[in-house]
Amino acid sequence: xxxSLNVLQPYKCYMAVFLLLLFSFxxxxxxxxxxTPASLWSDPEAAWLLAASRLPRVLSVLxxxxxxxxxxxxxxxxxxxRFVEPATAGSGQxxxxxxxxxxxxxxxxxxxxxxxxxxxxxxxxxxxxxxIVRRLPVQETYLVPLVGIVxxxxxxxxxxxxxxxxxxxxxxxxxxxxxxxxxxxxxxxFLWIAGALAVFSYFLADQFTIASLGEDQARxxxxxxxxxxxxxxxxxxxxxxxxxxxxxxIPFIGLIVPNIVSRWRGDNLRHSLPLVAYSGAMLTLLxxxxxxxxxxxxxxPVGSVFGVVGAFITLWLLYSSPSAKxx
Amino acid sequence: MIRAVDLTLTISGHTxxxxxxxxxPKNKVTALIGPNGAGKSTLLHTIARLTKQDSGQVxxxxxxxxxxxxxxxxxxxSILRQDSAIGSRLKVRDLVSFGRYPHNQGxxxxxxxxxxxxxxxxxxxxxxAERFLDxxxxxxxxxxxxxxxxxxxxxxxxxxxxxxxxDLSHARQLMHTVKHYVGRGKTFVVVLHDLNYAARYADHxxxxxQGEVFAAGDTSSIFNEGLLSDLYETPIEIVKVNGLxxxxxx
Amino acid sequence: MIYLNFLKRFRVLTLTVFVITLCLVYLWQxxxxxxxxxxxxxxxxxxxxxxxxxxxxxxxxxxQTLSGNRILTxxxxxxxxxxVLLQTSMIFFFSTLDYVTLSVHWKFFGELALMTVLSVLxxxxxxxRLQSDFSRMILTGIIFGVLFRSxxxxxxxxxxxxxxxxxxxxxxxxxxxxNEALLGYASVIVIVCLVLVYLISxxxxxxxxxxxxxxxxxxxxxxxxxxxxxxxxxxVATATALVGPVVFLGLLITSLVYRVSATQRHASLLPLxxxxxxxxxxxxxxxxxxxxxxxxxxxxxxELCGGLVFLYLILRQxx
Numbered sequence: 001x002x003x004s005l006n007v008l009q010p011y012k013c014y015m016a017v018f019l020l021l022l023f024s025f026x027x028x029x030x031x032x033x034x035x036t037p038a039s040l041w042s043d044p045e046a047a048w049l050l051a052a053s054r055l056p057r058v059l060s061v062l063x064x065x066x067x068x069x070x071x072x073x074x075x076x077x078x079x080x081x082r083f084v085e086p087a088t089a090g091s092g093q094x095x096x097x098x099x100x101x102x103x104x105x106x107x108x109x110x111x112x113x114x115x116x117x118x119x120x121x122x123x124x125x126x127x128x129x130x131x132i133v134r135r136l137p138v139q140e141t142y143l144v145p146l147v148g149i150v151x152x153x154x155x156x157x158x159x160x161x162x163x164x165x166x167x168x169x170x171x172x173x174x175x176x177x178x179x180x181x182x183x184x185x186x187x188x189x190f191l192w193i194a195g196a197l198a199v200f201s202y203f204l205a206d207q208f209t210i211a212s213l214g215e216d217q218a219r220x221x222x223x224x225x226x227x228x229x230x231x232x233x234x235x236x237x238x239x240x241x242x243x244x245x246x247x248x249x250i251p252f253i254g255l256i257v258p259n260i261v262s263r264w265r266g267d268n269l270r271h272s273l274p275l276v277a278y279s280g281a282m283l284t285l286l287x288x289x290x291x292x293x294x295x296x297x298x299x300x301p302v303g304s305v306f307g308v309v310g311a312f313i314t315l316w317l318l319y320s321s322p323s324a325k326x327x
Numbered sequence: 328m329i330r331a332v333d334l335t336l337t338i339s340g341h342t343x344x345x346x347x348x349x350x351x352p353k354n355k356v357t358a359l360i361g362p363n364g365a366g367k368s369t370l371l372h373t374i375a376r377l378t379k380q381d382s383g384q385v386x387x388x389x390x391x392x393x394x395x396x397x398x399x400x401x402x403x404x405s406i407l408r409q410d411s412a413i414g415s416r417l418k419v420r421d422l423v424s425f426g427r428y429p430h431n432q433g434x435x436x437x438x439x440x441x442x443x444x445x446x447x448x449x450x451x452x453x454x455x456a457e458r459f460l461d462x463x464x465x466x467x468x469x470x471x472x473x474x475x476x477x478x479x480x481x482x483x484x485x486x487x488x489x490x491x492x493x494d495l496s497h498a499r500q501l502m503h504t505v506k507h508y509v510g511r512g513k514t515f516v517v518v519l520h521d522l523n524y525a526a527r528y529a530d531h532x533x534x535x536x537q538g539e540v541f542a543a544g545d546t547s548s549i550f551n552e553g554l555l556s557d558l559y560e561t562p563i564e565i566v567k568v569n570g571l572x573x574x575x576x577x
Numbered sequence: 578m579i580y581l582n583f584l585k586r587f588r589v590l591t592l593t594v595f596v597i598t599l600c601l602v603y604l605w606q607x608x609x610x611x612x613x614x615x616x617x618x619x620x621x622x623x624x625x626x627x628x629x630x631x632x633x634x635x636x637x638x639x640x641q642t643l644s645g646n647r648i649l650t651x652x653x654x655x656x657x658x659x660x661v662l663l664q665t666s667m668i669f670f671f672s673t674l675d676y677v678t679l680s681v682h683w684k685f686f687g688e689l690a691l692m693t694v695l696s697v698l699x700x701x702x703x704x705x706r707l708q709s710d711f712s713r714m715i716l717t718g719i720i721f722g723v724l725f726r727s728x729x730x731x732x733x734x735x736x737x738x739x740x741x742x743x744x745x746x747x748x749x750x751x752x753x754x755x756n757e758a759l760l761g762y763a764s765v766i767v768i769v770c771l772v773l774v775y776l777i778s779x780x781x782x783x784x785x786x787x788x789x790x791x792x793x794x795x796x797x798x799x800x801x802x803x804x805x806x807x808x809x810x811x812x813v814a815t816a817t818a819l820v821g822p823v824v825f826l827g828l829l830i831t832s833l834v835y836r837v838s839a840t841q842r843h844a845s846l847l848p849l850x851x852x853x854x855x856x857x858x859x860x861x862x863x864x865x866x867x868x869x870x871x872x873x874x875x876x877x878x879x880e881l882c883g884g885l886v887f888l889y890l891i892l893r894q895x896x
Contacts, residue, residue, distance in 0.1 A: 222401025308728020
């Protein structure tokens with residue numbers, strides 16, 4: 001990944017990686033329990049805190065940011081629409097539906113079973129959304145996010161209905177808001193799958209770019225378009241499902257990061273994908289730190305921070321281009 | 328080279344192609360002419376396997392195109408569609424390089440770069456190579472798409488109204504480039520609306536009307552006042568200018 | 578066949594008779610105690626449902642006329658999240674005690690005024706300035722929706738559990754226990770709005786042709802759009818104060834209206850919106866509570882059906 005940042009001059013590339021490491025390191029020492037680099041040597045408690053809580057948190061932030069940004073990019077390529085993103089694809093609600101179903105039918109299920117089954121329902125939910133979206137005309141940019149919200153609402157209504165019966169209503173809000181505070185050792189392992197898929201997508205960068213030229217053009221170039229669509233769909237769905245189930249829904253990452261990179265570097269995924277991955281990680285890291293600092297010692301969930309920051313960036317993206325179709 | 332046999336296609340009750348059989352001679356420019364809605368684009372799409380016919384088959388060098396593997400077909404035949412809107416923000420060179428994908432699966436070698444460079448020069452795009460497509464004019468973008476198609480280096484090149492958006496000088500130049508590539512062994516099928524381009528540059532003409540082949544033959548045999556007037560259902564007069572037939576309609 | 582033709586020709590009349598019957602069923606069905614007691618108990622709820630249905634149905638219809646699009650509703654454009662944000666921030670800034678002790682009437686009018694001003698500001702920018710750029714308009718509405726929700730989320734994080742409970746209660750739709758204290762004001766406001774809208778129904782027919790066409794036909798477009806938006810805002814705010822936010826009810830009503838109506842004239846569309854609104858809300862309540870005896874709230878079912886209708890409309894019209 002680092003090597004492929006080579007579209008930039010090498011020193012800029014090193015700078016970028018250095019900055020990311022620096023921020024990650026700094027974020028290790030933000031928290032309610034005081035932890036300083038010095039105390040690591042003297043205090044065994046401090047080392048334990050680092051390994052059990054702070055490090056998992058930073059890792060999950062980086063993995064989530066990277067993989068969600070890439071999932072957004074792949075999704076936009078597949079449906080040829082700049083305004084789709086995993087957060088408005090009904091995935092969150094589908095995962096919640098899964099969790100409620102598990103709670104209803106397998107009351108004693110372990111956390112892993114719950115997460116696994118919720119990933120399956122999120123996968124199905126996202127897949128269905130992508131199939132619906134493929135039937136919409138490419139030109140009508142606005143329809144896709146609108147359909148996403150309504151679709152999420154429908155799945156959410158089914159979930160609420162079931163939750164009502166089982167008295168689980170308060171669960172819904174918690175699962176739907178992305179938050180990293182619960183990321184301790186053993187809770188975030190699923191995220192490695194998302195990270196692995198993000199790396200995997202780089203090997204298909206050219207194929208995805210060709211798919212973004214449209215079905216006919218892709219087939220003219222001998223690409224098996226349907227296979228590409230299927231791979232992309234599975235990739236996006238798994239990443240979304242895994243992050244929703246472990247972290248919750250974080251709006252806007254999958255939307256703003258690919259859009260900004262596209263303006264700056266274009267859409268040749270071979271060049272833009274590493275930048276998308278990097279910027280996704282960086283932005284999520286910053287928002288997470290902001291959420292932890294702004295009302296210290298309490299914490300604002302990263303989903304809410306992104307909702308505010310992301311909304312303004314998206315508005316800026318929307319209005320600084322001549323027309324929404326080209327944004 | 329390309330032979331279509333009894334191609335039939337019906338879409339929601341409308342017959343788009345009705346038992347169309349055509350022969351495209353190798354190493355020649357074949358022009359596809361006819362009024363709007365005659366089925367020219369559909370025929371081209373069916374030949375390139377972008378649209379599936381209801382019955383009939385397409386043979387490329389006596390081999391059915393359904394027997395070709397995707398990338399193999401892409402190395403033998405390329406098509407430029409009429410409305411290739413590209414939403415991705417790509418640079419001209421990136422787009423043209425993707426024409427090499429059927430040959431290298433994205434792993435570029437020095438010889439691929441040579442082909443790309445040459446095509447960029449052929450289409451006067453070398454100065455625009457590092458520009459993003461969405462900053463280009465319609466004609467420049469059309470040339471970039473053409474260049475990608477030519478970079479694909481297929482033996483058979485199908486062009487659906489390639490002169491769209493091109494100014495007089497670039498239109499003429501494109502047809503000269505086409506001729507030049509014929510000299511290097513390529514075969515072209517070009518949908519043309521301007522009969523005089525067909526007269527000047529095509530070796531062979533297929534005239535279509537209402538989903539059927541109306542007439543086919545070498546250019547001089549098709550350039551016949553009665554035949555063309557019937558084809559377009561409008562009076563057409565043919566005059567000779569410097570020995571070349573010109574179709575006039577007013 | 579003759580019977581069906583009769584129904585078609587007098588659809589408004591037939592529908593009115595049906596809706597009145599439905600309301601009577603709602604009032605008396607399953608009542609075995611004293612009639613007076615039941616009337617006292619059920620009548621206010623019924624009136625509340627009718628007022629809310631009329632306000633939501635008509636305001637959605639007006640919004641669709643203004644935006645020239647039949648799938649948009651005020652709530653899809655972020656209206657409901659604005660309401661929830663307003664509720665949350667009131668509690669956030671005034672603390673629970675002040676909020677609860679505040680007179681119900683003052684609270685209602687305060688909210689109404691604030692909501693009207695804010696939404697007119699928001700939507701006049703969106704609808705009037707961006708009429709030419711539809712995608713951008715809708716996307717902006719959606720983004721505002723997420724923004725408002727996130728800010729509310731932000732605030733609820735810092736709240737005490739008590740305050741949070743108040744927020745929760747006011748941000749879900751409720752059809753069975755309607756705020757009776759507000760019924761009088763709400764009825765008057767909605768009826769005035771309905772009369773005003775009916776008076777300009779011819780002008781609305783022209784507005785439905787779109788901005789350029791309307792201006793060409795001599796309508797003062799910006800002025801009329803502003804008036805209509807204000808009416809929409811007042812009606813939505815009233816309905817929301819009465820029954821809480823409902824996202825898809827309006828869409829459900831208008832898609833029925835267009836299907837049933839013989840003409841596109843607002844003189845016919847407007848009364849139909851009221852009638853079908855009542856049909857959906859009261860009929861749904863009767864069906865769920867009395868016939869099926871289900872424990873689930875009507876709002877969830879309406880959200881579900883409305884959402885499915887939306888998806889169906891989009892997939893059918895855009896093939």
